[in-house]
Amino acid sequence: MRRLAGLLVVPLLLLSTAACGSDDKGSDSASMTNGLPTITAGQKFGEKPTLAKGEGDPPKELKVNVISEGKGAVTKKGDALQVNYLGQAWDSTTPFDNSFDRGQPFDVTLGAGQVIKGWEQGLEGQKVGSRLEIGIPPELGYGEAGSPPSIKPNATLVFVVDILKAVTIPKSATGTPVAQDDKDLPIVGTNTDGKAPSLTVPKTDPPTKLVSNYVLESKGEAVKATDTVVVNYVAALWKDGKVFDSTYTSGKPANFPLPQLTLKGLKDGLVGKKVGSRVLIVAPPSEAFGDKEQQGIPKNSTLVFAVDILTKM
Structure with missing residues (x-):
């Protein structure tokens, strides 16, 4: 992985x-x-x-x-x-x-x-x-x-x-579940037990613009572009729904200093969202790695993330 x-x-x-x-x-x-x-x-x-x-x-x-x-x-x-x-x-x-x-x-x-x-x-x-x-x-x-x-x-x-x-660091995002009623977007689980949420990618064409939607919306402070956030996440390819990375596998959250985050779609998808929330982010190739393969991630890939914004520094 x-x-x-x-x-x-x-x-x-x-x-x-x-x-x-x-x-x-x-x-x-x-x-x-x-x-x-x-x-x-x-x-x-x-x-x-x-x-x-x-x-x-x-x-x-x-x-x-x-x-x-x-x-x-x-x-x-x-x-x-x-x-x-x-x-x-x-x-x-x-x-x-x-x-x-x-x-x-x-x-x-x-x-x-x-x-x-x-x-x-x-x-x-x-x-x-x-x-x-x-x-x-x-x-x-x-x-x-x-x-x-x-x-x-x-x-x-x-x-x-x-x-x-x-x-x-909390074990999971919390907050109010937000309706996931767009059949053309992935569905993310709403469990709050600290285990990886399910992530189901539809067999449709991916969106061409960045998607950043609440799955669980908390009442926390909004994330700024200058923040460092501590997150758990599942990351998958839109093409086949295959998970290529997950912090839940190691059981250790990741620190993302947003000023140093080079994957634009992930950074932009987190900025403005509330700490304590779970967010679905879909990054088209132009907001991800473009036409270059990155460590086994095929070129021109649309990436899908289910991210728990656990806390910020």
Whole structure:
């Protein structure tokens, strides 16, 4: 089954080779605080930090220093988090990546396997509003392979992470069922038990314009084009009704930063819809992948989506 995430959004930084280098350097003097490199500048929550180079042997197990503790809710598995971070190898004075320079926080769902294990473990059980320094041994990071060219094999990593926000993700869309009385459009199930809704595509010609209709309409806030939404979805080809992707298969919702969503029909179909709703989206080729095959999706395909907009960041 093809996964849309790789086609639709910029790869998640911490499980990809897309990490970006930085010219900002930490202190060349090796100084340590509680077993991890000292934050040499920008120590307060919200400030871009710089880190000293690690001194001596790096920790063999995960190490978390709470630099400053927030007053928000305690994070747990299944929460959608929004964070800012800076990452640096233990033996380096140069960060390999940071979100502070991009001006765009990073969104991650705890327990969804989107990031390295050291992040999953280090962020769980912490309070929103906290600044953490996390030392991650190779087996909880990128291991023997590393993530070339930015991260060497068997690298111990150090991150400074600000937890900006945490949102509990509902198991399903809710709301009032909306009549699906157009026989020329797909029918989507209205179950709210967290299982995949049924998706039945009619044996008719597909629409030539984008369709975005409520299946379940909630009373939530409208989605904006600048939002990051957490969704469950089933995606199928109109031609034969075959499902080519589903978050329900993995049991893990997907994060869609809408500014980075390259599939126009899906983005436009979500914008303006209410958080908590289930939406039917039909994207004609001009609003999908056009005349190019994409990872097994035939060219000139009309795509059909049943999307639960679970929450937004």
